[in-house]
Amino acid sequence: MFTEKDFIRNKYKKTEKTFDLTAQAPSNIALVKYWGKYPKQIPMNPSVSFTLNKSKTTTKAIISPNHSNKDINFKFYFKGKHKPDFEPKIKQFFQNILKYAPFLKDYFFEIDSKNSFPHSSGIASSASAFAALTKILILLEKQITIENKNEDFWTKKTSFLARIGSGSASRSIEYPVSIWGKHPNLKYTSDLYAVKPDFEIHPIFNNYNDSIILVEEGQKQVSSTAGHKLMENHPYKNIRKQQAFDNTIKILEILKNGNVVDFIDIVEQEALTLHALMMTSTPNYILMQAETLQIIHSIRKYREQTGVNLCFTLDAGANVHVLYPEINKIEVLKFLETLTTKKIIHDNIS
Numbered sequence: 001m002f003t004e005k006d007f008i009r010n011k012y013k014k015t016e017k018t019f020d021l022t023a024q025a026p027s028n029i030a031l032v033k034y035w036g037k038y039p040k041q042i043p044m045n046p047s048v049s050f051t052l053n054k055s056k057t058t059t060k061a062i063i064s065p066n067h068s069n070k071d072i073n074f075k076f077y078f079k080g081k082h083k084p085d086f087e088p089k090i091k092q093f094f095q096n097i098l099k100y101a102p103f104l105k106d107y108f109f110e111i112d113s114k115n116s117f118p119h120s121s122g123i124a125s126s127a128s129a130f131a132a133l134t135k136i137l138i139l140l141e142k143q144i145t146i147e148n149k150n151e152d153f154w155t156k157k158t159s160f161l162a163r164i165g166s167g168s169a170s171r172s173i174e175y176p177v178s179i180w181g182k183h184p185n186l187k188y189t190s191d192l193y194a195v196k197p198d199f200e201i202h203p204i205f206n207n208y209n210d211s212i213i214l215v216e217e218g219q220k221q222v223s224s225t226a227g228h229k230l231m232e233n234h235p236y237k238n239i240r241k242q243q244a245f246d247n248t249i250k251i252l253e254i255l256k257n258g259n260v261v262d263f264i265d266i267v268e269q270e271a272l273t274l275h276a277l278m279m280t281s282t283p284n285y286i287l288m289q290a291e292t293l294q295i296i297h298s299i300r301k302y303r304e305q306t307g308v309n310l311c312f313t314l315d316a317g318a319n320v321h322v323l324y325p326e327i328n329k330i331e332v333l334k335f336l337e338t339l340t341t342k343k344i345i346h347d348n349i350s
């Protein structure tokens with residue numbers, strides 16, 4: 001286990017070199033949802049996610065000595081186009097992690113990012129974006145540090161820093177399952193970074209599919225920062241916390257024993273709870289669209305009629321993630337074709 005102190009480093013080589021670095025990080029979909037946080041990006045409850053295989057952010061950075069001044073100095077591009085709108089969020093992130101990455105001030109960063117999935121498609125781009133950017137910083141740190149650290153340390157530090165950018169980004173570092181948030185019964189878990197389960201995932205979950213139906217493309221109705229805040233005085237806060245702690249244990253047991261029917265129960269309950277919490281907060285939000293509900297009903301009907309173990313989950317938006325085993329892929333893809341005319345992104349965990 002690492003503590004916050006372990007990630008504060010100050011001993012670096014001074015170098016006039018320019019670095020040309022590239023990193024890639026995946027998006028992830030939560031099975032047990034993170035919703036609500038304490039100061040310093042400490043989650044209100046543990047969460048568990050599948051790491052996606054195809055929905056990724058690739059970030060390149062040219063990092064040269066910062067001669068102009070000794071403040072944070074960078075430019076952010078998206079697919080080669082300068083995006084000043086994105087820079088305040090990144091600046092805030094750099095400021096927040098300065099204690100753990102003081103070398104940030106010694107360099108000028110030209111950052112260029114792209115996603116393998118459509119922008120504003122409702123896929124958690126902030127998770128993969130902050131994870132990829134953090135990977136770049138860790139690649140740099142590894143080259144300039146004079147301390148000897150093993151890969152486990154670097155992986156945990158990547159998750160630790162990415163978490164400060166976006167909580168769910170902490171779970172976009174390792175495959176195929178990540179747990180973020182301290183659970184008293186799971187000694188290896190932490191609020192500071194995500195970890196892999198300490199057991200083998202059941203083979204039924206190998207290549208488990210996630211087909212993402214884009215019911216609504218575009219900007220989110222509620223930012224996740226505002227969303228997490230709604231939990232602070234939520235009337236169901238304590239009940240929700242207890243449920244998430246319990247569901248974390250249950251889902252991990254299921255990921256070990258391969259009980260797909262129990263998996264469906266927990267995953268759908270978590271998705272609906274997330275939306276129920278938003279519908280019952282002050283102010284309240286209805287993020288599902290009519291088509292979201294239609295799709296949910298059709299998925300349940302199809303499951304009842306065919307016995308195929310597909311299920312749905314939702315993020316903080318109207319899009320539907322359809323999760324199903326690899327053995328059912330052919331029939332589920334056929335069913336999805338009849339289900340909607342909306343764009344579908346087919347991904348899987350690996």
Ligand code: PMV
Nearest residue numbers: 030033034166167168224316
């Ligand atoms: O990482 P954030 O702050 O964008 O929060 C993400 C919250 C959910 O996507 C709704 C749930 C989760 O655990 O990913």
